[in-house]
Amino acid sequence: MTNVLAMNQVSYKRNLKTILHDVDLTLETGKIIGLLGENGAGKTTLMRLITGSAKGKGTVAVSGDTVVANRKSHISFSEQLHGFSNSTKLDEVIAFYQRVYVDFDPKQFTELCTFLQIDTSLKLSSLSKGMKEKVIIALTLARRTNLYLLDEPFSGIDSMSRKKIISSIIKWKPENATMVISDHYVSEIAPILDEIVIVKDQTIYTHRPADSVREEFGVGIEAYYESLYKGGVQHD
């Protein structure tokens, strides 16, 4: 089994405050990983350390590459649309993605737009919060790459669409690619997860197969996760 990500003793401080320390994390190819942790735990920071937009101590390799520019080419990160002005039309955003990312697949993007009911003739200013999130999901999944990082992709999306997207995500992920999804709706993403990574106490508190939670503790992922904040799970 090959690894898509290898983080070795990664630590990161901001304004002298330790945000993450001693992070060792290895992810295999082909997995869907749930990245869980309370607000401010460091999930977004972990993703930014993986892409290289945050620089900490230690080493990060994506598909064996430690150089930031090369790492970025292997990663599709659900970046917000902050870089674009509100008057930008979606068509222009798409043209930009096509220019910048050689792995952007217009056919897959069109299919995603149909699936998510996105009207690409609209301006960014006329999109609701949930519609913007759908656009970000479509842009992120339209790239054909090794590692997808989806940072709270569904928070503004209505529950019906959310369920539909979650159950179809496997269809959009290339078989050998790995997808990391951070989310607060733990119970909704739980069925599609192969593994969970929990960020707590400024580090990776646990990384384990999703199935092992039920086998070992006899509870679902959400109950297991919540129990970590109440002093641990009791074995059966």
Ligand SMILES: Nc1ncnc2c1ncn2[C@@H]1O[C@H](COP(=O)(O)OP(=O)(O)OP(=O)(O)O)[C@@H](O)[C@H]1O
């Ligand atoms: N721009 C910033 N300046 C200073 N501290 C920051 C900044 N961004 C994040 N932090 C701090 O880094 C820590 C981790 O934040 P991060 O956004 O990674 O958490 P998170 O797990 O993604 O949270 P959430 O679930 O709320 O999105 C927090 O303590 C936060 O206060």
